[in-house]
Amino acid sequence: MNKLDPRTKIVIILCLSTLAVVLNSPIPLLVLFVLTLVILSTFRINFIGIMFKFKKLLPLLLVMLIVQSVFAAGGETLLAYKGINILTSNGFNAALCILFRMLILFSSAMLIMTSSSKDYVLALVQLKIPYEIAFMVMVAFRFLPVFLEEIKDTLIAVQLRGVDLKRIAWGNKVKFYTHFFTPLLWSVMLKARQLAITMEARAFRVYRRRTYLRVLRYSVLDYYVMAFFLLTTIMVLFYVSLDKFSPGIFSMTDHFQLSPGKPLLTTVALPVLHCQKYKKCPDSCSSGLIKE
Amino acid sequence: MDAVVVDNLCYKYQPSGRQILKNISFKAGQGEIVAVLGLSGCGKSTLGLCLGGIIPHYLGGELTGRVQVHGIEVKDHNVARLALEVGLVFQDPETQLFLPTVEDEIAFAPENLCLPPEEIGKRVYDMINMLGLSDIRQANPNQLSGGQKHLVALGAVLALEPGILVLDEVMAQMDSTSKKKIKDILVNLRLYGKTILIIEHELESLSIADRILVLEDGALIRDGQASEIVADEEFLARQKLMF
Amino acid sequence: MAFIDLINVSYKYPGQQRTILHDINLSIWNRGCTAVTGSNGSGKTTLSKLLLGILTPVTGLVKLNGQPLTSMTLPQIGRRIGYVFQNPDRQIFCATVEEEISFGLQNQGLSPDQVLQKVKAILDYFELTRYAHTFPLALSAGEKRRLAIAAVLALEPDLLVLDEPTAGLDPYRKRLLGDYLEKIIASHKGVVIISHDHQFIARYATRFIRLKNGQVVEGQGA
Numbered sequence: 215m216n217k218l219d220p221r222t223k224i225v226i227i228l229c230l231s232t233l234a235v236v237l238n239s240p241i242p243l244l245v246l247f248v249l250t251l252v253i254l255s256t257f258r259i260n261f262i263g264i265m266f267k268f269k270k271l272l273p274l275l276l277v278m279l280i281v282q283s284v285f286a287a288g289g290e291t292l293l294a295y296k297g298i299n300i301l302t303s304n305g306f307n308a309a310l311c312i313l314f315r316m317l318i319l320f321s322s323a324m325l326i327m328t329s330s331s332k333d334y335v336l337a338l339v340q341l342k343i344p345y346e347i348a349f350m351v352m353v354a355f356r357f358l359p360v361f362l363e364e365i366k367d368t369l370i371a372v373q374l375r376g377v378d379l380k381r382i383a384w385g386n387k388v389k390f391y392t393h394f395f396t397p398l399l400w401s402v403m404l405k406a407r408q409l410a411i412t413m414e415a416r417a418f419r420v421y422r423r424r425t426y427l428r429v430l431r432y433s434v435l436d437y438y439v440m441a442f443f444l445l446t447t448i449m450v451l452f453y454v455s456l457d458k459f460s461p462g463i464f465s466m467t468d469h470f471q472l473s474p475g476k477p478l479l480t481t482v483a484l485p486v487l488h489c490q491k492y493k494k495c496p497d498s499c500s501s502g503l504i505k506e
Numbered sequence: 507m508d509a510v511v512v513d514n515l516c517y518k519y520q521p522s523g524r525q526i527l528k529n530i531s532f533k534a535g536q537g538e539i540v541a542v543l544g545l546s547g548c549g550k551s552t553l554g555l556c557l558g559g560i561i562p563h564y565l566g567g568e569l570t571g572r573v574q575v576h577g578i579e580v581k582d583h584n585v586a587r588l589a590l591e592v593g594l595v596f597q598d599p600e601t602q603l604f605l606p607t608v609e610d611e612i613a614f615a616p617e618n619l620c621l622p623p624e625e626i627g628k629r630v631y632d633m634i635n636m637l638g639l640s641d642i643r644q645a646n647p648n649q650l651s652g653g654q655k656h657l658v659a660l661g662a663v664l665a666l667e668p669g670i671l672v673l674d675e676v677m678a679q680m681d682s683t684s685k686k687k688i689k690d691i692l693v694n695l696r697l698y699g700k701t702i703l704i705i706e707h708e709l710e711s712l713s714i715a716d717r718i719l720v721l722e723d724g725a726l727i728r729d730g731q732a733s734e735i736v737a738d739e740e741f742l743a744r745q746k747l748m749f
Numbered sequence: 750m751a752f753i754d755l756i757n758v759s760y761k762y763p764g765q766q767r768t769i770l771h772d773i774n775l776s777i778w779n780r781g782c783t784a785v786t787g788s789n790g791s792g793k794t795t796l797s798k799l800l801l802g803i804l805t806p807v808t809g810l811v812k813l814n815g816q817p818l819t820s821m822t823l824p825q826i827g828r829r830i831g832y833v834f835q836n837p838d839r840q841i842f843c844a845t846v847e848e849e850i851s852f853g854l855q856n857q858g859l860s861p862d863q864v865l866q867k868v869k870a871i872l873d874y875f876e877l878t879r880y881a882h883t884f885p886l887a888l889s890a891g892e893k894r895r896l897a898i899a900a901v902l903a904l905e906p907d908l909l910v911l912d913e914p915t916a917g918l919d920p921y922r923k924r925l926l927g928d929y930l931e932k933i934i935a936s937h938k939g940v941v942i943i944s945h946d947h948q949f950i951a952r953y954a955t956r957f958i959r960l961k962n963g964q965v966v967e968g969q970g971a
Binding site: 545546547598652653678679682707708746748 | 788789790836889890891892913916917918919920921922923924945947948949
């Protein structure tokens with residue numbers, strides 16, 4: 215299964231996450247989650263370790279449970295305090311939906327890791343997305359872990375020079391982090407510029423087109439898998455629109471707008487922004503190196 | 507025709523700022539290995555950036571005088587175009603590798619030239635053989651040592667087949683085995699007629715140079731045969747270039 | 750009892766099979782200059798991070814003055830041992846060169862006057878005075894390394910651990926650094942240098958440790 219075309223994997227992820235957002239009662243979502251895990255195991259992804267990391271989200275879920283119970287009308291009241299519903303069956307359902315949705319979104323995204331990021335560049339380019347954007351996305355994924363490690367080292371250096379991050383008061387902590395943030399942003403910008411220089415110094419964007427060492431081709435299996443997922447998703451969507459799966463529970467899709475962090479965006483955008491205008495594309499790109 | 511012509515080059519970052527390069531003039535012919543020697547801060551890296559057009563196109567500043575590579579005026583062409591003439595390997599190994607495998611890294615430049623896949627494959631194969639990278643062909647560049655990273659960066663730049671090569675303190679972070687390897691490669695490249703500029707501050711790395719340019723505080727203070735300058739210990743000691 | 754004692758220390762990175770350091774026993778004194786050598790990937794940097802408590806051994810114990818490192822906080826350790834990272838960019842986090850050097854001094858509770866004086870002396874010694882108000886990350890690679898070393902040396906730790914301190918330094922600055930290290934050693938403090946710059950350690954080190962196959966080999970020369 216890991217040999218599947220990255221485009222097929224993107225389709226699978228899109229189908230799973232569409233379903234996760236559209237379905238809104240716990241039982242179908244649970245079924246979908248189990249299905250996702252089955253898919254992951256056919257890709258031989260070890261998901262157990264990562265699932266445990268979701269423990270940290272439990273307090274958040276508890277808050278959601280109460281918020282949903284207080285503000286969403288309807289359902290049986292399980293616990294009330296001075297006339298305000300603290301726990302309702304609707305609230306309980308809603309919290310479960312959130313849990314399953316998160317689990318499905320995160321675990322389906324793990325499929326991404328089964329292909330090299332260069333393959334996704336190829337996939338995006340072959341899906342007619344401009345290659346600059348495809349490279350921007352790839353570079354972001356490539357440098358994210360590097361930045362995280364760097365921040366970790368910097369925090370160690372700060373502590374070794376006498377700041378006890380665990381003990382300083384909250385006010386000072388905020389002050390400290392704002393102080394710390396400017397140089398960090400600067401260093402990210404400098405790296406981005408250096409990267410832009412490196413890329414252009416290797417003739418990036420010298421022509422409007424570029425060629426690739428490898429070309430992605432769909433196999434028969436890709437067609438089957440894609441057809442299966444697309445058809446199933448469309449069928450489920452059809453049923454949902456007939457309101458068979460949806461018992462009319464408060465829909466919570468708007469809680470799931472994942473927004474990427476700002477520094478990340480800057481890093482990604484800068485190399486390309488820095489690169490200069492294209493040269494004219496030669497008539498036949500494959501004729502090799504054309505000098506002015 | 508000389509591969510590199512630098513004539514009366516002056517540079518400062520800001521109009522009111524310190525002069526980083528002062529009236530530098532030299533020529534380098536095809537198939538010559540020229541070393542640029544000097545203490546840090548003397549402007550030798552800046553000189554390298556001028557040859558690749560990074561200055562003035564990226565870093566701005568005030569540049570006067572002439573810098574020509576293969577007869578092309580650097581000021582008038584963008585960095586991507588100049589990359590076809592001048593290959594730059596930068597000092598910092600961390601930020602010059604950005605692809606998931608060594609192979610992708612080397613393929614990146616020829617891909618930009620719109621070459622057919624077979625030709626790209628051939629160039630990647632040649633580079634990997636020449637630099638002895640076959641063991642780490644599929645490795646993640648992130649996990650390589652500093653010396654290996656520089657080797658990969660060199661391969662990535664050479665895959666463009668530029669006539670001129672500029673190496674900025676590439677040997678500084680290498681152990682003695684890697685240093686020897688890179689020197690052998692450079693001597694071999696000279697046989698193919700490449701013009702090579704080595705920017706270094708360690709005498710030990712300069713044994714393969716034909717000529718040495720010595721910079722001090724932005725000015726070119728000596729330009730002569732490598733053997734002659736290396737033998738002049740009194741001069742080197744005065745320039746604080748001996749450890 | 751030495752300044753730092755490593756007792757049966759083994760280490761491997763989480764999620765990796767290979768044990769990088771295997772059952773190491775080593776004592777380091779806060780006197781003289783110890784050089785740690787070994788080929789790339791032999792675990793030199795890992796060893797240095799264990800000395801500082803940045804990494805905790807999988808088995809075994811690291812003691813500082815007889816006290817286990819695990820019972821101390823990083824700021825407490827940082828007062829006794831100074832550490833300069835292999836990549837100086839990672840330990841530079843202030844807005845100016847001057848601030849970078851005064852940061853640790855202020856945390857030590859010195860008076861503003863004392864801090865100012867010390868910063869000035871250090872800037873002078875490392876020839877960084879003309880950059881005092883520059884943004885540190887805009888400096889050249891060699892200058893950044895000098896700054897990172899200067900910022901840690903300003904705190905006058907009992908032991909200084911330097912990971913590849915000469916990379917990117919020109920011969921003149923190498924000598925400057927070496928001379929300063931000699932001064933530190935003369936004032937009864939210790940230095941540990943991790944390096945493959947044989948020329949440098951041959952001149953300054955008094956004790957040589959080689960890492961090979963995860964084991965420590967004591968040697969007589971570089």
